[in-house]
Amino acid sequence: MSSNHVVTFNQARRVAIFGGTHGNEMSGVTLVNLWMGNGGEIRRKGGRDQALHHQPQGGGEVLPIRGHGPEPGIYRRESQFNPLFNPSAPGGKDLPYEVQRAQEINRMFGPKGSADAYDVIFDLHNTTSNMGCTLILESSKDHFNLQMMSYIKKAIAPASCPVLLNEDPRLKYATVRSVAKHSVGLEVGPQPQGVLRSNIFEAMRIILKHALDFIELFNEGVEFPPCTVDVFKVSERMDYPRDANGNIIAMVHPNLQDCDWEPLTPGDPMFQTFDGKTIPYEGVGAVYPTFINEAAYYEKQQAFVTTRREALAANAIRKV
Amino acid sequence: MDSELVFLPPLRRVAICGGTHGNELTGVHVVRERLREEQRKAEEDEEEDDVVSVACVLTNPRAVQQCRRYTETDLNRCFTRAILSSAVSDRTPYEIVRSQELNSLLGPKGSAQAVDLVCDLHNTTANMGLCVIAYSDSDWFCLHIFKEAYSLDSLGKHGFALEIGPQPHGVVRSNIYTFMKTAVELTLEWVRLFNSGTVFEGGSVEVYTMVSNIDYPRERHTHNIMAVIHPKLQDQDFCLLHPKDPMFQTFSGDTLRYKGPEPLYAFFINECAYYEKGIALSLARQRCVAIPTIQMKSGLQHRGEEGTSEEED
Numbered sequence: 001m002s003s004n005h006v007v008t009f010n011q012a013r014r015v016a017i018f019g020g021t022h023g024n025e026m027s028g029v030t031l032v033n034l035w036m037g038n039g040g041e042i043r044r045k046g047g048r049d050q051a052l053h054h055q056p057q058g059g060g061e062v063l064p065i066r067g068h069g070p071e072p073g074i075y076r077r078e079s080q081f082n083p084l085f086n087p088s089a090p091g092g093k094d095l096p097y098e099v100q101r102a103q104e105i106n107r108m109f110g111p112k113g114s115a116d117a118y119d120v121i122f123d124l125h126n127t128t129s130n131m132g133c134t135l136i137l138e139s140s141k142d143h144f145n146l147q148m149m150s151y152i153k154k155a156i157a158p159a160s161c162p163v164l165l166n167e168d169p170r171l172k173y174a175t176v177r178s179v180a181k182h183s184v185g186l187e188v189g190p191q192p193q194g195v196l197r198s199n200i201f202e203a204m205r206i207i208l209k210h211a212l213d214f215i216e217l218f219n220e221g222v223e224f225p226p227c228t229v230d231v232f233k234v235s236e237r238m239d240y241p242r243d244a245n246g247n248i249i250a251m252v253h254p255n256l257q258d259c260d261w262e263p264l265t266p267g268d269p270m271f272q273t274f275d276g277k278t279i280p281y282e283g284v285g286a287v288y289p290t291f292i293n294e295a296a297y298y299e300k301q302q303a304f305v306t307t308r309r310e311a312l313a314a315n316a317i318r319k320v
Numbered sequence: 321m322d323s324e325l326v327f328l329p330p331l332r333r334v335a336i337c338g339g340t341h342g343n344e345l346t347g348v349h350v351v352r353e354r355l356r357e358e359q360r361k362a363e364e365d366e367e368e369d370d371v372v373s374v375a376c377v378l379t380n381p382r383a384v385q386q387c388r389r390y391t392e393t394d395l396n397r398c399f400t401r402a403i404l405s406s407a408v409s410d411r412t413p414y415e416i417v418r419s420q421e422l423n424s425l426l427g428p429k430g431s432a433q434a435v436d437l438v439c440d441l442h443n444t445t446a447n448m449g450l451c452v453i454a455y456s457d458s459d460w461f462c463l464h465i466f467k468e469a470y471s472l473d474s475l476g477k478h479g480f481a482l483e484i485g486p487q488p489h490g491v492v493r494s495n496i497y498t499f500m501k502t503a504v505e506l507t508l509e510w511v512r513l514f515n516s517g518t519v520f521e522g523g524s525v526e527v528y529t530m531v532s533n534i535d536y537p538r539e540r541h542t543h544n545i546m547a548v549i550h551p552k553l554q555d556q557d558f559c560l561l562h563p564k565d566p567m568f569q570t571f572s573g574d575t576l577r578y579k580g581p582e583p584l585y586a587f588f589i590n591e592c593a594y595y596e597k598g599i600a601l602s603l604a605r606q607r608c609v610a611i612p613t614i615q616m617k618s619g620l621q622h623r624g625e626e627g628t629s630e631e632e633d
Binding site for chain 1: 349352353356357387445486487488489490491492493494495497498544545548549550551554569571590592593595
């Protein structure tokens with residue numbers, strides 16, 4: 001597609017904000033509860049539906065979601081919500097709660113891939129990693145989303161807002177937000193599971209405000225000129241060293257802990273064993289690690305992911 | 321107190337406990353590493369320590385396996401005499417059954433057979449650094465008043481908890497692990513020195529004695545919290561909170577202030593596990609406790625533990 005070409009989209013009339021996809025990530029649960037009580041803060045001109053949504057059983061519970069059994073994971077509610085979002089899976093009342101819920105969400109906000117699907121879904125998450133306010137995209141070719149990223153980054157400058165692109169089919173998973181035409185994940189940390197911190201809560205709120213401002217401007221007819229968006233593209237998942245029983249035998253090295261988005265070069269300390277030895281990173285070239293030491297990912301065999309920097313070009317966009 | 325010398329019996333049997341809360345991972349890994357080290361020494365036929373015998377125990381293995389604080393009930397509230405002597409059936413919660421097993425292993429509580437010292441390893445999401453939580457200030461090994469003892473560290477003749485934060489539950493941070501491992505090693509080194517006859521000079525120790533807990537403001541019907549720890553108080557554990565200082569911030573941005581009559585020290589600020597216990601923060605007074613010079617003397621008996629403990633984690 002030529003970069004001179006203006007890409008047009010229908011107005012984004014139907015926007016949803018999901019909180020509590022992971023029930024112990026408290027900022028999203030709290031914001032959604034708040035806005036379900038009083039939606040004034042998120043109301044925008046031109047929006048017809050701004051449905052707020054969260055897992056009814058999930059909101060507010062503080063049980064961590066981990067398992068070390070032979071099954072892929074005994075989670076808080078039988079199975080984790082996000083990665084099981086495959087609307088073509090068979091239905092039925094015997095399915096785990098989260099799978100039934102995923103199919104219900106597909107009916108309410110999809111169907112996925114159809115013209116009736118919601119325009120935008122924001123999915124609110126927290127992480128124990130020191131990721132700041134990270135926006136997560138699943139496509140490098142969604143010009144609407146790329147323009148939104150560019151808008152938000154400019155709005156919060158000089159504060160930064162990394163964009164994580166997870167497009168690799170081996171590493172991405174079918175998220176609940178993927179039902180919509182444009183899906184955006186918002187991951188804010190560090191915050192322990194089950195805890196609500198005021199600074200993290202406010203940061204998430206501000207990012208959402210700018211995102212909704214962008215949608216409002218777009219719907220009013222503003223044309224956004226071509227731009228370039230710097231992203232971190234997911235490259236590889238790195239697990240902890242483990243023993244034969246699957247228990248970890250090392251921790252994220254103190255030099256790497258909390259250093260999300262900083263370069264990691266071959267030879268740099270990566271893990272530290274429980275008796276104090278250093279295990280260095282032995283990849284090829286510098287990478288930018290993130291999701292460093294996320295609590296929920298111990299059971300997904302992930303200590304961190306590596307990313308590489310890319311600049312994505314976004315065409316100009318305008319409403320139809 | 322003057323320089324009176326108090327003789328105390330040796331501490332021959334010590335228990336280091338981790339995983340009492342299964343998602344407080346530092347203690348889990350410190351205990352596992354010590355067990356690995358013990359196994360290595362046994363395989364290499366190294367000499368056993370005859371100055372002190374150390375047992376390392378994962379106290380709540382089921383909760384550890386699931387990485388949860390507890391599976392049915394908080395293990396660290398199960399060591400009351402009533403629970404320890406209660407009848408057990410198929411329906412008895414796992415943690416109650418386990419508390420009785422631990423009482424056989426490390427106690428029985430209040431008896432001459434109990435281990436001499438229990439050191440129980442915990443984490444907190446609060447920014448408390450390294451904190452020693454003890455229950456008696458007339459027990460010179462551990463310094464706080466001991467009231468109704470319901471925690472694991474009450475099983476031994478003496479006991480205390482090592483609480484380190486901030487660390488999210490379900491996460492192991494290398495700096496916190498190293499800190500706690502070192503603290504355990506220093507504790508055991510102290511015990512060895514004491515058992516070898518070293519004289520430890522008395523003096524004055526600053527302690528915090530808990531006064532009260534404060535809950536979040538909550539909605540009447542849903543019980544959902546309506547405010548969050550104020551940004552000026554978040555992470556300020558052991559700061560002095562004065563009347564009218566900011567304490568909470570509502571979701572609409574209003575500040576709610578501390579209304580107590582006296583300045584008190586805030587701690588356990590925003591501990592994850594305490595939301596369900598209705599505690600946003602705890603408040604304490606600070607005071608100095610005088611401790612005498614002490615030296616080991618064989619042949620003495622440890623005093624049994626009486627009385628009740630302070631609120632703890």
